[in-house]
Amino acid sequence: MIIPKYFEDNHTFGVNDEPMRAYYIPTSTAQNPDWKCRQETDRFFLLNGDWSFRYFDSIYDCQEAFYEEGYDTRHFDTLPVPSNWQDHGYDIHQYTNTRYPFPFDPPYVPHENPCGAYVRKFTYKKPEGTATYHLNFEGVDSCYYVWLNGTFIGYHQVSHSTGEFDITDALREGENTLAVLVLKWCDGSYLEDQDKFRNSGIFRDVYVLARPENYVRDFFIKMQLKDNYTAADVTIPLTFAKESIPVSYKLTTACGCTVAEGVSDGNSIAFSASDLTLWNAEHPYLYTLTLSTDNETIRQRIGFREINIKESIVYLNGQKIRFRGTNRHDSDPYVGSAVTLDHIRKDMSLMKQHNFNAIRTSHYPNAPEFYELCDEYGFYVIDESDIEIHGVVNLYNLNIWKEGKKNPFPPFLSDNEDWTESVVDRVQKNVMRDKNRTSVVIWSMGNEAGYGCTFEDALAWTKSYDPTRLTHYEGSMHYPRNPKRGKTDFSNIDLRSRMYAAIPEMHAYLDNNPDKPFIQCEFIHAMGNGPGDIEDYYQLEEQYDTFVGGFVWEWCDHGIYMGTTNDGRKKFYYGGDSGEYPHDGNFCMDGLVYPDRRPSTGLKEYKNVHRPVRVHLEDAASGTYILQNNLDFTNLKEELYLTYEILQNGMAVASGEIRDTELLDVAPRSKKTVQLPIKPLENGACSVIISSHQLHEKPFTPAGFKLGFDQIMLNENCTDTLTALLDAEKASADSCSCAANGTASAITYTENDRVITINGADFVYVYNKLTGMFDSMIYKNHSFLKRPMEMNIWRAPTDNDRVVKRLWYEAGYDKMTQRAYNTTIEAQEDGSLKLHTTSSMAPIFRQRFLEIDAEWIITPDGIVRSSMEIERDAIMRGIYSEYFEDVTENDNPFQANEAFLPRLGIRLFLSKRMNQAEYFGYGPHESYIDKRRASYLGKFTSRVCDLHEDYMRPQENGSHYHCEYVSVADDSRKLTVYNEQPISFNLSEYTEEELTTKGHNYELEKSGYTVFCIDYRQSGIGSGSCGPQLAKEYRLDDTHYTFSFHLKPEIL
Structure with missing residues (x-):
């Protein structure tokens, strides 16, 4: 060697x-x-x-x-x-x-x-x-x-x-x-x-x-703010390569005005500065400090700020703050961890555009210039040391998850004195290098490494060396329980940090006089379709000042660019694609942006949840609203203006701007009742969208940039479109009823053991008596079904379904069969034909799961009305709970998680040429019961292909929640689905089976159909890929459902 x-x-x-x-x-x-x-x-x-x-x-x-x-x-x-x-x-x-x-x-x-x-x-x-x-x-x-x-x-x-x-x-x-x-x-x-x-x-x-031969080798800029945060005393200890030499210093403002200057006294500099403009993430004001010897100059840009804790609340410059942060790795699909400054700026640009104010450098220090950019652009930084010892959790036969409530991190290294020097060295390397960076407000000892003497010593050194910043280490919760060791020391940790804590667990801590601020250093896991619980955690921030925010896991999908497919689709590899062992598959695809930095819908969701202004309705008739300023340091009138759009039936009919500084005079973190020139319309569904915009240009956002919006419903009416559809149906029924008096029904039918063939003046429908669904629908010589209709409870598991999907597979949800037992036929007075079918769904080798009592009414003009009463088998509903009988609900990720339904609805297979969609519901982005804040209720049109959200690992995507109607059409025909009670829908070029089985988006093959899922509802999204189970209120977990909808075929 x-x-x-x-x-x-x-x-x-x-x-x-x-x-x-x-x-x-x-x-x-x-x-x-x-x-x-x-x-x-x-x-x-x-x-x-x-x-x-x-x-x-x-x-x-x-x-x-x-x-x-x-x-x-x-x-x-x-x-x-x-x-x-x-x-x-x-x-x-x-x-x-x-x-x-x-x-x-x-x-x-x-x-x-x-x-x-x-x-x-x-x-x-x-x-x-x-x-x-x-x-x-x-x-x-x-x-x-x-x-x-x-x-x-x-x-x-x-x-x-x-x-x-x-x-x-x-x-x-x-x-x-x-x-x-x-x-x-x-x-x-x-x-x-x-x-x-x-x-x-x-x-x-x-x-x-x-x-030079002698020079300033090291210095530490320390400041003490005073006079109600308008002035500061600054001291700068100096270290020289050899003996001490005179050092001239000069502090100037951003425009070059001198604030202080002088010459060092021996090994230190001391001066006072007054009339200060303070630094914070919203206004990252920097001064320039120069230190000069005879033949060398050092320039540092510094901000004046002070962070501390009072009564378990974090304050910056005397003001309460919240961390709206993300965990960020150095990761680029083309150059790996060798990221450039342009790459970092791109990340920061997207973060600022989406209302982030903080970054945790997971899980190692970034390049020095990264912190200079954070100083300049305004980010609070948790600066994390290069430490993670996570692999000890995989050591054989330790049974750590069963004992997880005690210590899931065996302390072989973290509580081993032989490794103390190494751990402390890593922390010192981090702190010593970045100690003059204004943006660094918290020192983190590392990540997921357990706890013990090594970290106790590292924390003690850090607090002794730099008491001006806060200290963080989530791993302290995994402390050793060695009775021979004596008491574990947590005294040098300032924050109570958790990862992926469930909301009930947080309430339990925050409701009981917490001794430290609570921070989620990782939460709302952003893997694949998600996260779906951002709003819930925001509401918790609103409730408790002692919950100081958190950091999304994580910023970007880690993918390796491997060229393109023959049809031009980018290929991004994840774990296992290179044949390596061990690997953890697509668990690295867990970011708010895709590998190439395209924003996901999860990023858009985060942005609007954390919008700087929230608008609440107090009284629609009088135009009284409440403006809530969520900024920590900025009066709304200084930075923002509002616009509004009044929507009638989902379309804008009026708009305006609000720039009145007196009206917008809302102090940071406060509310104000105001009168706005917005009144409800009497007809149709009426709402107003009030958006906040940036008043002045900033580094990453131009003047006028949209920062967020609120949609406020001004009445409870349904849309005129839905009203017209229902009225037309009723009018047609009345007309047919009159015409049918004393005459034969307008509809005829024939049947055999398998099907009922229904003939109207303009249509021929074939109903399958064995399944209780339509096999064929031909209207005015145009076929609308390319395959038989079917009941559907399956969705391609999302990454956030990672735990519960095992129960879904065990229950056989992906292998459901449907059979009908009895169908009766009854002619109606209005000329309609009513089919009544009892049927069930059962997985292969399991018992019957759903009992369905369905009524189908076919009107003379070809409209099909369906109403289903669905009972869910109670045994199937809870049969798998014992899988997790020893684990509490708050333990993650292995918790008692019943096999609630993924979705409930029907599935149609239409011609692929029917690729134009129009709907009234939550859009334009995909939306679910718990993930819809980036969308609003409106009328939207889209190509079916554009409804697809292209996750790196295929999964459920592109659904739309709370829809009154949706139509899908080509040049010659249109099928409209509508209902008084809103439904969800999904239109896709891919089947659920294709999305379930393929491992990469570039492997997907189009089905040859337009796959149309009409859903009573889907279960929510959550963040269970590495977080708490889906909240009960978002689960499709009832024992009884009433599901109805109308199908209307048309020829264009």
């Missing part, structure tokens, strides 16, 4: 690397102080680009001293830096959530430990006035050895931390050769078991910093 085995020594985290310091970019004093990016500065030398590269399957295969001067690398490949080598054909992609990709044998890793040899030749000219030089690596996974011009420089691990080396003695003027050996795994990999693709290589920037 050509290297020492530092990679299996859990007490060696670095060799010859520099002590951690705050991040900054030094420049010469002659540098233009208004530089925009660090590449523009004169003492920063970037080494990114094409490097010579050779991959080895094992570190033991790397036998040649490739780092020596003169070594011939012409047989090497070329690899861009930064990058992940898996994205360039080396090794394989591997996604795993909790399972280690190697045996659990700390600190040892497999002999077959892949590695990459990197070589970069570069020409360097030492800048004038410099004498020392430092080589920086901002991110390398997992550990690396460095040589310059054949000289060993050092070793570093902790993948997401900066490694800095003094290369003064080895660096030459002119040509240099830098060599780096990167190993896929090291002892530190046991502490980096994060839920992500396990990428390897140099994935962040590499650069050289040129410094």
Whole structure:
């Protein structure tokens, strides 16, 4: 072996690397102080680009001293830096959530430990006035050895931390050769078991910093706000490379006005600043601080803010705040974790456009420039250390989930003194680097790693070093119960943090004088179609100031771009698609945006739930409304204006703007009763949509940008369209009744053992006596059914059905059969024909499940009215509860979860040419009983193909809730479904069977039909993929249902 085995020594985290310091970019004093990016500065030398590269399957295969001067690398490949080598054909992609990709044998890793040899030749000219030089690596996974011009420089691990080396003695003027050996795994990999693709290589920037002989090495900007948050005392301890030297400082406003200036006193700077503009996420105002010696300047942009806790409530600058946050991984479908600044800005742009104000860096520190952008654009950051030890939950025969209420994280590492130094080192690397970032308001010790002495020491150090920020560690709830150990110390944790806590559990904590603010560091799991419970958690925030918000899991789907199909569909791979073991399938596809950053309907749902203004109706007749300002620091009149649209029967008939600053004078987090020029209309269904818009341009949003909306129903009328349909039906029935007096029925029929053939003046319908459904509907010589009609309770399981779907399969919901027992035929006085059928549904090898008493009335003009009384078998309803008899309702994700129905309705198969839809219901986005806040009640038209929401793993999608009517048509015919009691519907090119069985969206094959599901209702969506069970009020779990609808065929 050509290297020492530092990679299996859990007490060696670095060799010859520099002590951690705050991040900054030094420049010469002659540098233009208004530089925009660090590449523009004169003492920063970037080494990114094409490097010579050779991959080895094992570190033991790397036998040649490739780092020596003169070594011939012409047989090497070329690899861009930064990058992940898996994205360039080396090794394989591997996604795993909790399972280690190697045996659990700390600190040892497999002999077959892949590695990459990197070589970069570069020409360097030492800048004038410099004498020392430092080589920086901002991110390398997992550990690396460095040589310059054949000289060993050092070793570093902790993948997401900066490694800095003094290369003064080895660096030459002119040509240099830098060599780096990167190993896929090291002892530190046991502490980096994060839920992500396990990428390897140099994935962040590499650069050289040129410094004078003596310089400011480190500094810590500390501030104490005073005078009712209008002024501050600032102290800045300084550390020098050698002896202390004078340091000039200057603090200026955003427009360049000087606030304070002077010269340091020994090893510190102290000054006061007054008339301050404070920093917060809504108004991220930054000052510029420069620190200058004779031949070097350091520029830092800083904000003035103070975060603290009073009576278990979090305050920023004396104001209560809420975190509307998301967990964000570095993940790009094209470059993996080697994300660019443009990529980060894109993420932040989408976050701001969708009303986020906070980011948790799950589960490792981001690149330093990320935090500068958070300072600039206004995000509260939970800065998380590079620690996760989740794989211990998978160790054999520990039975941890059964004992989960005690400690699901075996403390083999977290409560092991031999690993304390390693855990503390990782926390220190994070805190020391990012301590001057204004946006960082909470230090997080890591994620899902258990608790014990290692974290107690890390928390104690953090609180001692930086008492100005809050501390967080959700893993503290998984503390060891070792009676020999003594009392566990939680005193240095400021927040009560949970993941995916169910609402009843939160009530129990928040109702009992909580001793700490409650935060959900992960919740409303955004996997696939979801989340569906965002509004419920918002209402909890409204109820309790001690619930300070949470962070959605997670921001993006983690997919690997693998080209396109022959018909141009993008292919994104997830776990298992590369043949790796172990893997966790599509559990990485759990974001609010798709891999390519297209917003999902879940993101749109989040945006409108967390709109800055909510409007409540007090009295429609007088136009009295209540404006609720949900912003923490902004008066509505300063930033927003309102628009309104009055809808009649789902269509806009009047509109206006509200820019009156007196009316909009609503203080942060307060309400005001106002008069608005909005009055209800008498006819038809009437509602008003009141939207909030941005008054001024901001970095990611133009003036006029829509921030959210409320829809307020101004009457309880149904639409004129529904009224007309019902009235026309009644009028036709009355007419036919008169015409039929004393004459034969307008409808005739024939029957045999299997079917009833029904003949009207313009139609021929075939009713199947064996199923109780129509086999065929021909109206005016146009066929409307391409396959027989059928009852339907199945939906392609969503990712949030991950737990309950096992019960669905066990119950046989996906294998239902239908049979009819008896059908009677009765002619009506109005000329209609009434069929009455008793039938049932039963899964193969299970008992009868649904008893159906159905009445079908066929009118002389071809309209079909259906009314069903449906009884659900009580035994089937609860038969599977004992699966979870030892687990309480609040335990996640394994809870007592009865096999409630996925949906209840009928399914039609229409001609694929019938592809134009019109409906009145919740649209334009897919909508469900618990996921509809991004939509509104209106009249919409769409192509059937555009109703499909293209989730990476196919599943139920595209349904529309609370619809009065829906029609689907082609150029020659139209079928309309309507009902007095609203229904749900789904129109798709794909069958539920296709969506159920295919693993990727690009594998879907169109059915050749327009598949039309007419539903009494569907169960809600929830966030049960990694969260609480679906709330009872959203389940389709009754024992009796009354389901009715009307079918009206037309020729156009």
